[in-house]
Amino acid sequence: MEIGPKLRELRIAKNLTQEELADRAELSKGFISQLERDLTSPSIATLVDILQCLGTTINEFFSEDPEEQVVFHYEDYFEKEDTELLNKTEWIIPNAQKNMMEPIRLTLKPGGSTYRDVPHEGEEFGYVLKGTVKIHIGKKVYTAKKGESFYFTPHSEHYIEAPNSTGATIIWVSTPPSF
DNA sequence: GCATGCACGAATTGGAGAGC
DNA sequence: GCTCTCCAATTCGTGCATGC
Numbered sequence: 001m002e003i004g005p006k007l008r009e010l011r012i013a014k015n016l017t018q019e020e021l022a023d024r025a026e027l028s029k030g031f032i033s034q035l036e037r038d039l040t041s042p043s044i045a046t047l048v049d050i051l052q053c054l055g056t057t058i059n060e061f062f063s064e065d066p067e068e069q070v071v072f073h074y075e076d077y078f079e080k081e082d083t084e085l086l087n088k089t090e091w092i093i094p095n096a097q098k099n100m101m102e103p104i105r106l107t108l109k110p111g112g113s114t115y116r117d118v119p120h121e122g123e124e125f126g127y128v129l130k131g132t133v134k135i136h137i138g139k140k141v142y143t144a145k146k147g148e149s150f151y152f153t154p155h156s157e158h159y160i161e162a163p164n165s166t167g168a169t170i171i172w173v174s175t176p177p178s179f
Numbered sequence: 180g181c182a183t184g185c186a187c188g189a190a191t192t193g194g195a196g197a198g199c
Numbered sequence: 200g201c202t203c204t205c206c207a208a209t210t211c212g213t214g215c216a217t218g219c
Binding site: 017018019022029030032033036037 | 201202203204205211
Binding site: 029031070 | 190
């Protein structure tokens, strides 16, 4: 990556000469000149000093400022249907495993269920959009119907099922173990 | 495995000089 | 005179070999 032109741009924006910047960063003016022409590369410590003098941080300096996707559309979704367990999982935020939250829309056919998840770190939250679900956490069973929500820490084996009479659709948000 | 010494390259300095 | 570039010299960091 060429940092020289970017450094020069920042220095000029601050109305500083190479000598003034060198004084502030406790470096030589010759070295600043070489840096701006990409004839040499600074150590991390030196770059941090220079950027401090230019009123910025190393994070901002190297940030490419990518456009963050905020709104996700149906075509962004990834879905998987399990004909054995009678459920359909839609990852409504793609690649969310790397985020702090992993939201999915889960549709359970009558008598359908999720797979039995082993205990893990993190937290689980759900909101029932349609129907009724039974939440199995260890040996306990909780019921939540349309408009209700549930929240638990998955320290025991857990899964969700829909009664034989009705199916259900829920929004399910879990946090990965690393969080 | 750890400490020491050595060699080498990269980082940095600071004076000299060129261009405007 | 100010700003910038060039370049030789110095300092620093790292990898490698050697000995304990």
